Amino acid sequence: MLTLNVNGEDRSVEVPEDMPLLWVLRDVIGLTGTKFGCGIAQCGACTVHVDGQAVRSCVLPVGELGDAKITTVEAIGATPEGKKIQDAWLAVEVVQCGYCQTGQVMSAAALLRHNPQPTDEDIDAAMSGNICRCGTYVRIRQAIHQAATGKPVAEQTIAYNLQKGPAQ
Amino acid sequence: MTLPIPDVAQPSRRALLQTGGGFALAFFLGVGSARATISARPQPGDAELAAREGATFAPNALIRIDREGPVRLVMPNVEMGQGVYTTEAMLLAEELDVGLDQVIVQHAPPIDALYGTPLLKSQTTGGSTTVRANWMILREAGAVARAMLISAAAEQWGVPAAECVTKAGVVKHAASGRSATYNELAEAAARQQTPEKVGLKDPKDFKLVGKPMRRIDSPSKVDGSAIFGIDIRVPDMQVAYVITCPTAGGTLKSVKEDEARKQPGVKDVIRLPHGVAVTAPNYWAAKKAAEALEIEWDHGPNVDFSTEGLFKALDEASRTGKALVARSDGPLDRKGKTIEAVYQHPILAHAPMEPLNAVVHVRPDACEIWVGSQVPTRAVGAAAKLTGLPEDKIILHNQYLGGGFGRRLEVDSVELAVNIAKQVPYPVKMIWSREHDIRHDIPRTAYLDRVSAVVDDEGYPVVWKDRTCGASVPKRWAPQMLRKDGFDADLTECSDELSYDIPAFHVEWVPHDMPEAIPIGWWRGVGPTHNIFKVEGFVDELAHAAGKDPVEFRRKMLTKNPRPLSVLNKAAEAIGWGEKLPPRVGRGVAFASPFGSHVCAIAEVEVSPRGVIRIRRGVAAIDCGPVMNPNTVEAQIQGGLIFGWTMALFNEITFEKGAVKQSNFHDYRMMRLNETPPIEVHIVKNEGPIGGMGEVGTAIAAPALANAVFAATGVRLRRLPLDPRLLADPKAGAA
Ligand code: FES
Ligand code: FES
Numbered sequence: 001m002l003t004l005n006v007n008g009e010d011r012s013v014e015v016p017e018d019m020p021l022l023w024v025l026r027d028v029i030g031l032t033g034t035k036f037g038c039g040i041a042q043c044g045a046c047t048v049h050v051d052g053q054a055v056r057s058c059v060l061p062v063g064e065l066g067d068a069k070i071t072t073v074e075a076i077g078a079t080p081e082g083k084k085i086q087d088a089w090l091a092v093e094v095v096q097c098g099y100c101q102t103g104q105v106m107s108a109a110a111l112l113r114h115n116p117q118p119t120d121e122d123i124d125a126a127m128s129g130n131i132c133r134c135g136t137y138v139r140i141r142q143a144i145h146q147a148a149t150g151k152p153v154a155e156q157t158i159a160y161n162l163q164k165g166p167a168q
Numbered sequence: 169m170t171l172p173i174p175d176v177a178q179p180s181r182r183a184l185l186q187t188g189g190g191f192a193l194a195f196f197l198g199v200g201s202a203r204a205t206i207s208a209r210p211q212p213g214d215a216e217l218a219a220r221e222g223a224t225f226a227p228n229a230l231i232r233i234d235r236e237g238p239v240r241l242v243m244p245n246v247e248m249g250q251g252v253y254t255t256e257a258m259l260l261a262e263e264l265d266v267g268l269d270q271v272i273v274q275h276a277p278p279i280d281a282l283y284g285t286p287l288l289k290s291q292t293t294g295g296s297t298t299v300r301a302n303w304m305i306l307r308e309a310g311a312v313a314r315a316m317l318i319s320a321a322a323e324q325w326g327v328p329a330a331e332c333v334t335k336a337g338v339v340k341h342a343a344s345g346r347s348a349t350y351n352e353l354a355e356a357a358a359r360q361q362t363p364e365k366v367g368l369k370d371p372k373d374f375k376l377v378g379k380p381m382r383r384i385d386s387p388s389k390v391d392g393s394a395i396f397g398i399d400i401r402v403p404d405m406q407v408a409y410v411i412t413c414p415t416a417g418g419t420l421k422s423v424k425e426d427e428a429r430k431q432p433g434v435k436d437v438i439r440l441p442h443g444v445a446v447t448a449p450n451y452w453a454a455k456k457a458a459e460a461l462e463i464e465w466d467h468g469p470n471v472d473f474s475t476e477g478l479f480k481a482l483d484e485a486s487r488t489g490k491a492l493v494a495r496s497d498g499p500l501d502r503k504g505k506t507i508e509a510v511y512q513h514p515i516l517a518h519a520p521m522e523p524l525n526a527v528v529h530v531r532p533d534a535c536e537i538w539v540g541s542q543v544p545t546r547a548v549g550a551a552a553k554l555t556g557l558p559e560d561k562i563i564l565h566n567q568y569l570g571g572g573f574g575r576r577l578e579v580d581s582v583e584l585a586v587n588i589a590k591q592v593p594y595p596v597k598m599i600w601s602r603e604h605d606i607r608h609d610i611p612r613t614a615y616l617d618r619v620s621a622v623v624d625d626e627g628y629p630v631v632w633k634d635r636t637c638g639a640s641v642p643k644r645w646a647p648q649m650l651r652k653d654g655f656d657a658d659l660t661e662c663s664d665e666l667s668y669d670i671p672a673f674h675v676e677w678v679p680h681d682m683p684e685a686i687p688i689g690w691w692r693g694v695g696p697t698h699n700i701f702k703v704e705g706f707v708d709e710l711a712h713a714a715g716k717d718p719v720e721f722r723r724k725m726l727t728k729n730p731r732p733l734s735v736l737n738k739a740a741e742a743i744g745w746g747e748k749l750p751p752r753v754g755r756g757v758a759f760a761s762p763f764g765s766h767v768c769a770i771a772e773v774e775v776s777p778r779g780v781i782r783i784r785r786g787v788a789a790i791d792c793g794p795v796m797n798p799n800t801v802e803a804q805i806q807g808g809l810i811f812g813w814t815m816a817l818f819n820e821i822t823f824e825k826g827a828v829k830q831s832n833f834h835d836y837r838m839m840r841l842n843e844t845p846p847i848e849v850h851i852v853k854n855e856g857p858i859g860g861m862g863e864v865g866t867a868i869a870a871p872a873l874a875n876a877v878f879a880a881t882g883v884r885l886r887r888l889p890l891d892p893r894l895l896a897d898p899k900a901g902a903a
Pocket of ligand 2: 095096097098099100101131132133134135136249521570571
């Protein structure tokens with residue numbers, strides 16, 4: 001029995017120590033916002049924060065976590081950087097299929113936490129581990145700048161409307 | 169993608185129905201029902217479906233208005249990133265006169281007759297057809313609902329309907345000062361006659377259509393609450409990890425499962441014709457156990473199949489094989505200087521970000537499926553066949569797709585999941601590893617194209633000949649799409665009709681099939697992605713052979729074609745075409761008219777002394793006729809270009825000894841953020857016929873890039889992916 005601190009809550013899980021955090025989150029705890037894309041630390045879809053650092057949860061055995069604090073996308077909106085990033089993501093309309101986006105948001109939020117005013121080179125370095133098959137990179141860059149500066153970097157022409165997802 | 173429109177109607181079929189709450193009831197739609205597509209008005213089966221969904225007012229299969237709560241819009245197509253839920257909601261809401269903040273959308277159940285796309289005659293999302301096919305129907309569907317709400321109000325108030333107006337979900341009568349919300353009117357509206365004719369808004373009065381609207385699905389995809397197929401969890405579910413014979417078509421000879429059985433959590437080891445699956449409570453446990461299996465394969469008939477051999481065979485077939493002619497007209501016997509070239513296109517994997525998966529529960533009396541599919545009714549048909557259950561006992565819940573790109577136009581993964589689930593009593597969530605996803609794709613096939621031109625004294629083509637060689641997708645996927653002699657229009661889409669003024673054309677296709685065990689599939693941009701690379705590469709070659717500027721050369725051949733000419737001019741102007749550039753920097757232009765749209769892309773690249781290509785800038789101009797959502801147009805062009813440039817720079821699936829060599833993103837590379845240039849998208853306004861969007865950027869990407877590489881280096885690469893080894897600077901020595 002292992003105890004993990006996930007999004008501020010202690011969770012006891014009955015899993016082998018070599019099980020990657022990704023599968024504990026998705027299949028055991030039931031937090032499915034963290035995605036599986038490659039399983040070998042190549043795509044970033046599984047990015048979560050461990051003590052504020054962006055890590056690839058698909059290659060992180062839970063046995064190594066100890067009492068580290070794990071934050072997933074489900075709770076990142078409660079942090080100032082996470083909120084800024086999510087708001088900018090919506091303002092710039094980054095999302096296409098959306099599958100990579102939770103990982104992108106987590107990488108971007110970690111970047112902003114450590115570097116509140118990232119340059120293009122900083123963004124390159126922090127975000128090049130996150131693949132987006134839909135190719136949303138141009139807007140990801142814009143959204144990070146916007147989150148950092150609070151100012152629209154591209155002309156904001158997207159009309160505002162309240163959004164709701166499909167009824168599940 | 170443009171799938172050629174089938175020239176025979178598909179037979180009508182039974183369909184099945186599913187409601188939001190997981191409660192399902194199936195019924196038959198009238199056999200022989202004439203139309204298998206969406207409609208603005210009620211069709212057989214509508215009323216039952218609406219009743220199952222508990223709708224108060226359901227004027228058609230697309231709109232539900234209840235006594236309270238938001239308007240529910242049923243999405244006939246699937247959302248895979250292209251923004252179609254937002255666009256379809258905009259079209260319905262526009263004529264219904266509600267804001268996007270007053271609606272929610274829901275995935276449609278799989279019923280061809282209610283939700284089929286007219287251009288494809290089935291409930292299929294693909295071919296960049298959705299908006300082209302549906303936009304007027306969706307508008308009319310909204311208008312029908314609005315008219316019925318107005319007549320309900322007019323009746324209640326005893327006033328003429330013509331005096332009532334609507335705004336944001338409310339009907340008003342100014343003279344009497346009365347008003348009522350759509351919710352309040354729902355019950356009475358349901359009793360009104362469906363109007364035979366309704367007026368549609370004048371486009372200048374549009375409140376939503378044509379405006380840059382936010383996507384309906386974004387918030388849930390940013391906070392992690394959106395549910396994709398892979399996120400489905402149902403009670404008692406086990407996860408299945410599959411190992412399939414690496415050699416295409418190979419079969420399972422034997423499997424020793426003792427070690428696997430000892431792994432923690434393992435539930436069942438399931439034998440399949442071509443592989444083995446292990447089930448366990450989670451993916452990790454299933455994977456660990458599966459990896460402990462000792463499997464012996466019978467590698468089957470394809471052990472000698474290789475990419476190298478395939479290209480040799482394509483080359484041979486294209487010289488000696490019998491061709492099917494797409495078109496042959498004009499004075500083909502003109503003599504003059506002749507220029508020839510051979511272009512080659514690799515096998516490609518789709519690699520959608522969400523690996524293929526499906527949740528299936530086979531019970532004695534029914535089979536329930538949760539999956540994100542571009543072809544939900546096909547999936548139902550496949551499951552019915554495998555389970556022996558009638559189609560009305562297959563309950564399919566469609567989900568958000570983490571990318572489609574044509575991969576989810578196939579149902580092989582659903583079939584595999586059903587074959588696993590059939591052998592156990594519990595629900596199974598099958599998830600493919602990325603390795604499985606890439607190695608067992610239904611890939612885009614390889615092509616070899618011979619193209620030639622006779623040019624006049626100024627270097628302009630007067631005879632154009634193109635012979636493509638490769639395999640056909642519809643031959644398996646939808647044989648009814650083929651011409652009677654077997655000709656497949658996908659092979660020459662965007663190569664048999666050019667906007668350029670060329671007097672004589674001969675375009676043909678030499679079929680060369682892939683091995684039976686390697687079915688091939690649709691891939692974003694389909695025929696145009698294949699053909700435009702060659703056409704626009706070759707036009708560039710002709711321009712250089714003529715000593716003319718590539719933009720000027722194209723302009724001259726487009727003088728009679730104002731729509732194409734205007735996008736070419738826009739893109740050239742936007743990038744500042746003609747500026748002097750540093751050494752080893754070059755710009756390449758490509759123009760085409762795929763999917764009913766007109767597009768021009770210009771790429772600017774820098775090629776390092778060692779041959780590494782860096783894209784510095786991208787500009788595109790697009791005329792897609794009436795624009796639904798400019799936000800989506802820009803996103804689709806940017807993303808489509810990146811998808812196409814990824815292909816051109818990195819992507820090739822190679823077979824050796826019948827097996828795919830690549831396995832994951834380290835050897836099947838994707839462009840990354842640090843490799844992505846700024847991409848400007850310019851929309852050229854035009855009221856002309858509406859064009860598709862989802863694949864346009866991908867189809868135009870590669871030729872612009874390859875032409876830019878030529879401009880930067882003087883090296884013409886005619887084979888994708890572009891090989892940097894051929895681009896090293898000879899002057900740079902060992903740099
Ligand atoms: S799933 Fe972890 S990096 Fe791809
Ligand atoms: S939005 Fe589809 S993979 Fe990034």
